[in-house]
Amino acid sequence: SAPSAQNGLLAGRRVVVTAGGTREPLDPVRYLGNRSSGKQGVALAAAAAAAGAQVHLIAGIMEVAAPEGAAGITVERVETAEELHNAVASAGDEADLLLMAAAVADFRPADYTEAKIKKTEDGVDPVIHLQRNPDILSATVRRRAERGTGPTVIVGFAAETGDAANDPLDLAQAKLLRKGCELLVLNRVGEGLVFGQDDTEIHILASFGVQGLLGEADPLHVTGSKQEAARAVVERAGELLSRQAR
Ligand code: CTP
Ligand code: CA
Secondary structure, eight states, rough: OOOOOOTTTTOEEEEEEEESBOOEEEETTTEEEEEOOSSSHHHHHHHHTTTEEEEEEEEBBOOSSTTTOOEEEEEEEEOOOHHHHHHHHHHTOOOOOOEEOOOOOEEEEEOOOOSSOOTEEEEOOOOOOEEEOOOHHHHHHHHHHHHHHOSSSEEEEEOOOOSSSOOOOHHHHHHHHTEEEEEEEEOOTTTTTTOOOSEEEEEEEEOOTGGGOOSOOOEEEEEEEHHHHHHHHHHHHHHHHHHOOO
C-alpha cells in the first residue's frame, strides 16, 4: 500500500484488533449470531499494520476474508464470545493497544443440546433460555486496573441508532463512561447505514481522563470510507499512546 503521513506512528507497537461477530451454538446445527461484516475490523488491522504495528487480528465470523498472510498481521479465528474472551485475555497482556471492533453476542443459549433439536407432535414448541456473555471490553479494563497488565489504550466501538428520547452521541458518551475505556468509536446505524456498507460516519469520543492529552476537538467527527475511518481511529489511538507514559 502507499506510504501515508502516519507511517511509523505505531512502529514497534503491538496492537490487538477484534473483528466480526460471534456465533453461539444452540445444537450441532444451529446457532445464535449477530450481523457483522468484519469490514471495519479488517480495515483497522490494515491501518494499524500500515502505521508500523505488529497486529494480532482476532476474527470471529466475517463476510469478508481475513487478511491471512498480510505483512505485519497474524490472524486467529474464534467463534463464540467465550473463545473471543480467552483470546483477548491472552493476547491483551502483551498489547499496547486494543481495538475492540467485534460485535459480541450479548447472550448465548443457556443450554447446549448435544443432539439436534427436533419438532415434536405434542404441540409444545421449545423455549430458548439465554444467558449473558461476559463483557470482554469491561473485563479487560477491570483486569488492567486490578493487575496493572493489559493494553495501555483500549478502544471500544458502539453502533447506535438513537431513539426518540436519546441522541446517539449521548448514548455513546454514557457507554464510554460505563465501559471505562480511553476511546469509544460511535457508528451511527439504521436505514441501511453502516452494516456491510463501504462508506461510514464515525465520532471518536475520548474519556474525560485522556481528553487533555489529545490535540483536536472532542469528539472527533470523521466521514468517508471504512479505510479512512480506520486510519482516523488508528491515528487518534496512536497519538494517545505516544502521549501516555505507562
Ligand atoms: N463488547 C464486549 N463484550 C460484550 C459486548 C460488547 O467486549 N459482551 C464490546 C464491543 O466489542 C464494543 C463495545 O463493547 O467494543 C460496545 O458494544 P455494545 O454492544 O455497543 O455494548 P453493550 O454494552 O453490549 O451495550 P448494548 O446493550 O447497547 O448492546
Ligand atoms: Ca451489545
